Amino acid sequence: MGAIIVSGLVSGSIYALIASGLSLVWGALGVFNFSHGVLLMAGAFVAWWISDPSGLGFGLLTGVIGSVLFMAVAGAVVYRILVRPWLGNSNAELTVIMTTIAGAMFAENLALYIFGGRLKVLDQAITGTVTLLGTTIQAQNLLVIILSPILLGSLAIFLKRSKYGLAIRAIAQNREVAQMMGIRIEAMYVTTFAVSAILAGIAGVMFAGLFSLGPSMGTDPLLRAFLVVVLGGLGSLPGTILAAYLIGLIEALSSYYIGIYWTPVALFSVLIFILLIRPTGLMGREV
Amino acid sequence: MRLSVENLSAGYGRIRVLHGISINVDQGSSVGLFGPNGHGKTTLLRSISGIIPVEQGVINFAGQDMRCKSSHQIVDAGLIHVPQGSTLLPRMTVIETLTLGAFPNHAWVQRNNKLQEVFDIFPRLAERRHQNCNTLSGGERQMAAIGVGLMGCPKLLMLDEPTLGLAPRIRQELAEQIGRVAQTGVTLVIVDQDVDLLLKLCPRLYLIEQGTVSLEIKDRDELSHQDVINRYFGNAA
Amino acid sequence: MSKKITKIAVLGSIGVAALAAPQIFTSGVTQNLAILALLFAVVASNWDLTLGYAGIFNFAHVAFFGIGAYTSAIVTIHLGVPIWLDLVCAVAVVAVLSAITAFLALRLRGIYVALVTFAFVQLCVALIISQKSITGGAVGLVGVPDLQIAGYAFGVDYQAYFYTAEALLIASTIFLRWLVTSNFGLSLIALRDNESYARSRGIPATRQRVLAMVLSSIFPALAGGVYAHYLIVASPDIFSFSLTTLILSMTLLGGTATIYGPIIGALFLTIMIEALAGLGVVRFMIVAVLIILTLRFLSGGIWSLGESVRDIIASLKNKQRSNTK
Numbered sequence: 001m002g003a004i005i006v007s008g009l010v011s012g013s014i015y016a017l018i019a020s021g022l023s024l025v026w027g028a029l030g031v032f033n034f035s036h037g038v039l040l041m042a043g044a045f046v047a048w049w050i051s052d053p054s055g056l057g058f059g060l061l062t063g064v065i066g067s068v069l070f071m072a073v074a075g076a077v078v079y080r081i082l083v084r085p086w087l088g089n090s091n092a093e094l095t096v097i098m099t100t101i102a103g104a105m106f107a108e109n110l111a112l113y114i115f116g117g118r119l120k121v122l123d124q125a126i127t128g129t130v131t132l133l134g135t136t137i138q139a140q141n142l143l144v145i146i147l148s149p150i151l152l153g154s155l156a157i158f159l160k161r162s163k164y165g166l167a168i169r170a171i172a173q174n175r176e177v178a179q180m181m182g183i184r185i186e187a188m189y190v191t192t193f194a195v196s197a198i199l200a201g202i203a204g205v206m207f208a209g210l211f212s213l214g215p216s217m218g219t220d221p222l223l224r225a226f227l228v229v230v231l232g233g234l235g236s237l238p239g240t241i242l243a244a245y246l247i248g249l250i251e252a253l254s255s256y257y258i259g260i261y262w263t264p265v266a267l268f269s270v271l272i273f274i275l276l277i278r279p280t281g282l283m284g285r286e287v
Numbered sequence: 288m289r290l291s292v293e294n295l296s297a298g299y300g301r302i303r304v305l306h307g308i309s310i311n312v313d314q315g316s317s318v319g320l321f322g323p324n325g326h327g328k329t330t331l332l333r334s335i336s337g338i339i340p341v342e343q344g345v346i347n348f349a350g351q352d353m354r355c356k357s358s359h360q361i362v363d364a365g366l367i368h369v370p371q372g373s374t375l376l377p378r379m380t381v382i383e384t385l386t387l388g389a390f391p392n393h394a395w396v397q398r399n400n401k402l403q404e405v406f407d408i409f410p411r412l413a414e415r416r417h418q419n420c421n422t423l424s425g426g427e428r429q430m431a432a433i434g435v436g437l438m439g440c441p442k443l444l445m446l447d448e449p450t451l452g453l454a455p456r457i458r459q460e461l462a463e464q465i466g467r468v469a470q471t472g473v474t475l476v477i478v479d480q481d482v483d484l485l486l487k488l489c490p491r492l493y494l495i496e497q498g499t500v501s502l503e504i505k506d507r508d509e510l511s512h513q514d515v516i517n518r519y520f521g522n523a524a
Numbered sequence: 525m526s527k528k529i530t531k532i533a534v535l536g537s538i539g540v541a542a543l544a545a546p547q548i549f550t551s552g553v554t555q556n557l558a559i560l561a562l563l564f565a566v567v568a569s570n571w572d573l574t575l576g577y578a579g580i581f582n583f584a585h586v587a588f589f590g591i592g593a594y595t596s597a598i599v600t601i602h603l604g605v606p607i608w609l610d611l612v613c614a615v616a617v618v619a620v621l622s623a624i625t626a627f628l629a630l631r632l633r634g635i636y637v638a639l640v641t642f643a644f645v646q647l648c649v650a651l652i653i654s655q656k657s658i659t660g661g662a663v664g665l666v667g668v669p670d671l672q673i674a675g676y677a678f679g680v681d682y683q684a685y686f687y688t689a690e691a692l693l694i695a696s697t698i699f700l701r702w703l704v705t706s707n708f709g710l711s712l713i714a715l716r717d718n719e720s721y722a723r724s725r726g727i728p729a730t731r732q733r734v735l736a737m738v739l740s741s742i743f744p745a746l747a748g749g750v751y752a753h754y755l756i757v758a759s760p761d762i763f764s765f766s767l768t769t770l771i772l773s774m775t776l777l778g779g780t781a782t783i784y785g786p787i788i789g790a791l792f793l794t795i796m797i798e799a800l801a802g803l804g805v806v807r808f809m810i811v812a813v814l815i816i817l818t819l820r821f822l823s824g825g826i827w828s829l830g831e832s833v834r835d836i837i838a839s840l841k842n843k844q845r846s847n848t849k
Contacts, residue, residue: 032635085820093634094581098776099816105769106812109805163395166379166387173376180336180370182362182391182439219765223646230639264650268643272628275640 002135004252010141010210011224012248013148017203018221019228019240020155021196027172027235028192031083031093034100036200036225037218038107039074043201044208044217045111046070048122060123067201075197076190078103083193104218111215122208144206151202152241155195159237168192172235224251227271288314288349288442288474290335290366295344297334304330306498307344312443312491317475319485322495328478329371331495332445336368337361349442363391365442369432371451371478377421381412381431384420388438397440405434408467426457430464437468444468445476450484462487542694546686555682557798559754562689565790566696566747568774569783573740576780577704578733579716581638584625586771587645588618588741590762592748597665597758598658607671611749618745619738626737630730649763664759671753678753685754692750693787696743700783703739712736713781773811777818779825788826 018040025033033039044067049055051063058066082099086092124140131137159165167188170178179185207221224247232243247267254266290312298304304327312318320328333339335346337358346353348366356364376384385405389398406413409430415423423431429449436444449465450458462484469475469488479485485492494502549555567589574582592614599605599613629640652659659665670679671688678684703709711732714722723729752758761767770793778789793811800807818825 026635032638082816091579094579095819097581097635097638098772099819101769101772102812102815102819105815106809109808109812112805113809160383163387163390166383167390169379170376170384170387173378174374176338177370177373177375178387179338179358180362180368181388181435182359182367183387184357184359223642226639226642230636230643234635261650261654264646265654268647268650271643275628275632 003137004256005249006135006137006141006145007255008249008252009145009245010248011251012245013144014203014206014221015224015228015248016152016241016244017148017199017206018225019232019244020152020237021199022225022229023232023234023237023240024155024168024192024199025196026229027237028168029083029087029189031087031096032100033078033083033193033196034097034222035078035082035104035107036100036196037222038104038111039071039078039197039200039218040204040207040221041111041215041218042074042107042204043067043071043197044122044204044213045115046201047205048120048208048213049115051123052120063123064205067205068198071197071201072194074201075194078197079190079193084189087189108215108218115215117215120208120213122205122213124209138210140206140209144210147206151199155199156237158195164188164191227267231271231274288365289347290443290474290476291345291347292331292335293345293347295331295334295346296342297330297339297344298342299330299339303342304498305334308495308499310493310500312474312476314442314474315472316491317469317477317489319482319489319492320476320478320495321480321482321485321492322501326496327498328495329447330498332368332447332476332478335361335445336366338368359391362439363393365440366445367436367439367441367443368445369436369447369449371447373428373432375420375423375428375431375435378419380417380419381423382416384431385412385434385438388435389440391439394438394440398438401438401440404471405437408437408464409434426453426461429453429461433465433468437471437473441473443474443476445478447478448480449477450479450481458484538694542690545690546683552682555686557794559682559685559689561791561794562686562693563747563751563754564771564774564794565787566689566693567744568771568778568786568790569693569697569700570740570742570744571771571775572780572783572786573700573703573712574733574736575775576782577709577716578712578736580630580733580737581635582629582641582737582740583638583768584622584629584641584644585740585744586768587648587763588622589744589748589751590758591621591648592618592745593752593758593762594652594659594665594748595745596749596752597668600669601665601667602658607669607753611746614749615742615745618741618748622738622741623734626734630733630737645763645768649760652760652763660758662760664757664761666757668752668756668758670756671750679756685750688750689747692743692747696747697783697787699743704783708732708735770811773815776815777825779827782825782827785825785827788830792826 018036022033022036025031047060047063047067050058050066051060078100082103083096086095086099089095124138129136130139130142159169167178167183168191170181170183171185171188175185203221204218207217228244228247229240231247232239232241250267250270251263254263258266292311293309294307295305295309296303296307308327308331310318310320320331322328330339334341335353337353337356341354344354348364351364353361353364353366376387379387382402385402386398389395389401394401406416411427412430412434415427420428420431433446433449436446446465450461453461458481465475465477466488475488477485477489490506492504493500545558546555549558567586571582571585574580574585595614595617596610600607600610605613625641625644629637629644632640653662655661670677671684672678676684678688711722711727714725714727715729715732719729748762774789774793775786776789777793778787779785797807797811800810803810822828824831
């Protein structure tokens with residue numbers, strides 16, 4: 001049972017990081033970023049390329065730092081090219097889905113082109129094993145379980161206390177009032193995307209350290225993230241985080257008890273059930 | 288620190304609302320704008336604050352041309368617009384919203400002082416400081432909106448229909464509070480239906496009809512309320 | 525030329541082309557490409573009904589194509605259902621499933637429709653992979669019998685499938701064009717452009733959209749069945765995000781809300797991807813850039829290019845006419 005809970009917490013942590021980014025962008029800009037999965041992949045690849053001997057070989061720490069910086073820029077670029085030209089159109093929501101899908105297609109094939117299809121290995125930050133809840137697990141797992149809530153907590157504090165966090169929330173609630181307060185909407189949009197991308201990149205680094213690294217590594221986590229945001233309610237950060245851990249745990253439990261093949265079925269059934277009772281998700285608001 | 292608007296034309300897409308309107312606001316001398324609905328008062332404020340683009344005309348504040356500036360630059364320059372009937376930021380608390388009002392850098396450093404000032408003028412906001420904005424009554428929301436404007440350290444504050452839809456008692460309370468705001472040294476431009484209110488607070492008034500000024504009252508002391516009503520409604524009133 | 529003569533001429537030449545094409549393109553490779561392009565054209569143009577006309581993002585659309593394929597495969601292989609009847613089964617199963625999905629998804633708004641239909645596809649994949657004995661799991665279900673008429677098996681040469689695919693596309697297009705020009709189609713457009721007004725005029729929003737989703741799944745289901753017979757296998761790849769993206773590209777590049785556009789898009793993309801096979805994965809990067817450019821600068825897609833050309837020709841003709849006066 002200990003192993004199951006740990007596994008669930010690890011998955012939940014990663015899903016929470018991914019889904020928070022999606023939720024943040026949705027709240028502030030009202031668009032859904034389908035290229036979020038490739039952002040995860042990009043974060044992992046950049047970290048790998050900087051740290052691995054077959055790339056630049058500067059070691060993991062430099063790799064992670066470089067990855068974070070890269071992701072901030074990547075987020076801004078995604079916003080500028082795939083989102084901004086269509087913001088303000090009446091069907092922006094639908095169109096941005098399509099532009100970001102195209103962006104994802106581009107990035108995934110680019111990664112395939114540059115790095116090839118063979119899976120790579122990203123160094124773990126901490127090696128070795130640890131005993132937790134009666135089971136022995138990789139130390140990296142523990143790192144993820146601890147680090148993720150710290151990051152999410154920082155995000156929450158940022159949104160609650162800092163000038164720019166408040167600004168991002170304000171834009172999500174009433175764009176015009178925010179504008180009249182002197183908030184620079186454009187700068188905040190870029191910031192939101194950058195933060196979202198950084199979160200995805202970190203999730204990617206964690207994912208790669210635990211599993212593997214390949215051009216389509218972002219697809220499955222993204223799909224899970226969709227489940228999370230629908231379940232938790234788009235635009236609600238607490239709901240998203242709650243849903244992420246919930247899904248992580250359900251996934252771990254059902255993988256153990258009813259097997260890997262049936263787990264997605266169980267998850268989606270839960271999702272459909274919840275949607276029938278509460279269409280806006282656990283804590284979502286009316287769209 | 289004058290605001291001067293000359294020959295302004297603006298509107299929404301193909302619909303032009305303002306037809307070459309001109310007003311002047313001198314420092315320390317509040318101005319009231321009144322007139323029938325839909326004739327451009329709100330549009331005027333929104334053109335000045337940069338929310339809608341201007342087709343033609345000049346907007347000059349404190350010696351700077353405001354036309355080419357973006358909304359946030361206008362706020363930075365000290366010209367702040369308090370919008371009409373606002374739902375504010377529903378899921379943020381009063382204190383969060385007020386704090387955010389001090390977003391411009393020069394206001395941010397003074398935000399604690401300013402917050403105290405706002406709470407002094409609007410005690411109700413102090414009472415409700417940790418409540419979400421969507422739990423406030425209409426009058427309290429209006430107070431909060433004005434408070435937000437104040438937090439930005441404005442030199443000129445434009446209020447769009449502050450007493451709209453409020454009960455007489457609240458209206459009076461708000462009128463007094465607006466008066467206190469003016470006493471802090473902020474020049475006001477107030478748009479309202481309540482001509483009495485405007486006469487009390489503003490030495491100068493403009494009647495706006497069809498997107499232009501149809502009557503300018505340079506000094507309210509020269510006229511009585513009845514005169515204004517006569518001019519507004521015509522002698523048949 | 526009067527409009528009617530033009531119309532007959534166009535239809536006539538399409539008919540002639542359709543009859544002649546399988547005789548002209550005789551190489552196995554081109555015929556295979558053509559068949560795939562035609563079947564994808566059916567899927568892409570039907571997606572236009574919900575995407576372009578109804579304005580809803582139904583991510584499960586290609587899944588209905590896949591379910592059609594799997595249904596055909598399963599009922600012929602496991603249940604011994606006769607050929608051609610299995611296609612009817614495919615449509616029936618897909619219709620029921622699309623109705624259910626529509627009911628679930630369309631109670632929600634905007635983005636949630638996309639997400640829920642997306643989740644539905646994942647559910648399909650999960651179910652199919654888990655039921656190895658019935659569906660062949662990740663490998664797929666092999667052994668789907670050929671279509672045949674009176675003992676003549678279509679698999680002997682490609683021509684029969686070619687004609688079948690063409691017939692399917694023609695039937696589907698007639699169906700779709702009839703739909704979008706009918707009151708039903710108009711009501712969808714009304715809902716898309718101004719929902720509150722449309723509702724206030726008595727148009728039942730959810731019902732129309734559910735209908736749109738179900739109707740748009742019929743021909744893809746048939747196409748799926750034919751696809752399974754043609755390939756002899758039904759594999760989970762059909763539900764992959766890449767195929768969905770590809771078909772979406774066809775619809776977008778061709779031009780939404782036209783029905784004809786996605787057909788052009790399907791032909792164009794299938795040919796282009798094959799022609800650029802030497803570039804490997806770079807092809808898809810090119811497709812991605814094309815999509816973004818199209819969405820940005822050519823929102824009517826390739827079809828609108830054609831319309832612009834037609835407009836230019838018409839205005840030149842007018843000029844010419846007025847010059848000779």
